[in-house]
Amino acid sequence: MELRQITYFIAVAEELHFGRAAERCHIAQPPLSQQIKRLEDELGVTLLERTSRRVALTPEGKEFLKRCKDVRDRLNEAVLCVQDMAQGLEGQLRVGFIGPASLSKLPKAIRAFREHNPRIRLDFSAQSTSEQLPLLRGDRLDIAFVRLFGHDTSGLNTLTFLREPYVLAMPEGHPFGEREVIDITDLEGQPLIFNQRIAQPALYRSLIGSFHRVGFMPNIVQEVNTEQSTVALVATGLGSALVPASSATDSRSGVIFRPLTGELPQWKITALWKKKNQSAILEKFLAVVREFREVN
Known part of the structure; x- marks a missing residue:
């Protein structure tokens, strides 16, 4: 059975006249018959x-006509769907991100994209950088927002979405709370909360190196696995912590934030996507992402 036979049958069944059906299908009547x-x-x-x-x-013809029309309609829908997908008007985008990205302008970028592309379904996955990279390479994510510390990015495009300095998060009532700016040298002997060494070993070494260069080892009283956990522990009074500047938007009571000076690494979030991914939907999303970048 061929698709043209279904097309010819629908024409005859609707016209109930072979001559008119032949004209409608732009063929002679004998081949149609x-x-x-x-x-x-x-x-x-x-x-x-x-x-x-x-x-x-x-009776069988009536039932077959109904089924053939359904096939035709579904085929037409499929044609329109793939045409819309090719133009980036309809489809799906799978976005991975690390938790701290939710404190950046990424949510605003996503909202702007959704408002202008209501027919594109967005699927989100909040995971660590190490978890997102294999998903991206395995085509289970279209784009990932991560923190890179020596990770293999071969075959991937990179775009710095956020670059910002570290600030010091302190419990309310901390003696340094009266200062406008705090230098890294002032932190000698101060109880500090750090991200876990095992989670981001390269970042951990970089931060420790910043303290070594000014002549002392940081007094680490607790290691945690997320920035959100870090700020929560600061609020308990356990210690202070180096956190990205965007964390200062956290309205959690019991925590104050101050700028830090000294030779410290910058805090970055990078967008990654496969070089082979030529999706029109992804290109539209990247255009919005570039509008909301923060790379001062």
């Missing part, structure tokens, strides 16, 4: 009752 006969032979079913005066559908 032959194709309908071949279709019936393949099915082993009579679809049309033919006399010299009329053409009528058999």
Whole structure:
């Protein structure tokens, strides 16, 4: 059975006249009649009752017409769908991100994209950088927002989405709370909360190196696995912590933030996507992402 046979059958069934159906299909009547006969032979079913005066559908023909129209409509929908996908008007985008990205302008970028592209479904996955990279390479994510510390990015495009300095988060009532700016040298002996060494070993070494260069080892009283946990522990009074500047938007009571001076690494979030990914939807999303970048 061929698609053209279905098209010819729908035309005859709707016109109930071989001549008009042939004109509608832009073919001669004899080939049209032959194709309908071949279709019936393949099915082993009579679809049309033919006399010299009329053409009528058999009960089987009526049922087959209904099913054929459904096939035609679904095919038309599929054509429109893939055409819209090619133009980036419809489809799906899978976005991975680390937790701290939610404190950046990424949520605003996503909202702006959704407002202008309501027919594109966005699927989100909040995971660590190490968890996102294999998903991206395995085509289970289209774009990932991560923190890179020596990770392999071969075959991937990179775009710095956020670059900002560290600030010091302190419990309310801390003696340094009266200062406008705090230097890294002032932190000698101060109880500090750090991100876990095992989670981001390269970042951990970089921060420790910043303290070594000014002549002392930081007094680390607790290690945690997320920035959110870090700020929560600061609020308990356990110690202070180096956190990205965007964390200062955290309205959690019991924590104050002050700028830090000294030779410290910058805090960055990088967008990654496969070089082979030529999706029009991804390109539209990247255009919005570039509008919301913070790389001062």
